[in-house]
Amino acid sequence: xxxxxxxxxxxxxxxxxxxxxxxxxxxxxxxxxxxxxxxxxxxxxxxxxxxxxxxxxxxxxxxxxxxxxxxxxxxxxxxxxxxxxxxxxxxxxxxxxxxxxxxxxxxxxxxxxxx
Amino acid sequence: xxxxxxxxxxxxxxxxxxxxxxxxxxxxxxxxxxxxxxxxxxxxxxxxxxxxxxxxxxxxxxxxxxxxxxxxxxxxxxxxxxxxxxxxxxxxxxxxxxxxxxxxxxxxxxxxxxxx
Numbered sequence: 754x755x756x757x758x759x760x761x762x763x764x765x766x767x768x769x770x771x772x773x774x775x776x777x778x779x780x781x782x783x784x785x786x787x788x789x790x791x792x793x794x795x796x797x798x799x800x801x802x803x804x805x806x807x808x809x810x811x812x813x814x815x816x817x818x819x820x821x822x823x824x825x826x827x828x829x830x831x832x833x834x835x836x837x838x839x840x841x842x843x844x845x846x847x848x849x850x851x852x853x854x855x856x857x858x859x860x861x862x863x864x865x866x867x868x
Numbered sequence: 869x870x871x872x873x874x875x876x877x878x879x880x881x882x883x884x885x886x887x888x889x890x891x892x893x894x895x896x897x898x899x900x901x902x903x904x905x906x907x908x909x910x911x912x913x914x915x916x917x918x919x920x921x922x923x924x925x926x927x928x929x930x931x932x933x934x935x936x937x938x939x940x941x942x943x944x945x946x947x948x949x950x951x952x953x954x955x956x957x958x959x960x961x962x963x964x965x966x967x968x969x970x971x972x973x974x975x976x977x978x979x980x981x982x983x984x
Binding site: 754757759762785787789794795796797798799802842846854855856857858859860861 | 872899901903908909910911912913916918926927958960962964971972973974975976977978
């Protein structure tokens with residue numbers, strides 16, 4: 754089955770700096786790569802996703818890049834703010850019956866943004 | 869819309885007891901899933917359903933049963949609880965079908981289960 758590895762496990766940055774979290778996946782058939790943010794005591798929430806036919810996607814301060822050849826994808830957060838502090842998870846899945854509903858998650862990155 | 873709701877929020881069981889974790893969604897989503905989250909392990913898929921009457925196993929199904937009699941509800945049953953099932957359980961749903969929005973999984977707030 755799919756295996757997703759995520760690094761680093763913890764990341765501490767100063768407010769205003771950039772943060773980068775990297776993930777690799779093992780199944781070359783995977784074609785959907787979402788990123789989730791989980792705040793303390795809450796369920797994960799989708800922040801951005803990318804599909805295998807796209808190399809990069811941006812949404813304001815957040816961007817995701819995908820390298821299909823190397824089987825890795827990364828989350829970039831610019832101009833970090835204290836409210837960005839949370840656990841971030843990457844995930845991967847492949848189409849089955851027309852949809853991506855079986856996600857394999859990385860183990861998470863605890864991001865701390867220091868004021 | 870309430871989105872995905874889960875009950876209870878917290879539960880303590882003794883080894884061997886059974887219980888059902890409830891999950892409901894009001895978004896008319898076809899796909900629903902159960903994950904467990906353990907420290908340092910990320911989220912792991914337990915069981916999933918692609919529609920009413922259809923369920924299948926995920927990565928860690930042992931010790932859990934599910935059923936899907938309606939589109940809205942997807943309960944998770946622990947038949948004989950074990951300490952290894954101490955975890956936080958999340959239910960998720962997605963619309964399914966075609967379209968960029970179809971794959972987005974919406975998670976509930978979670979149930980924190982402790983088995984003594």
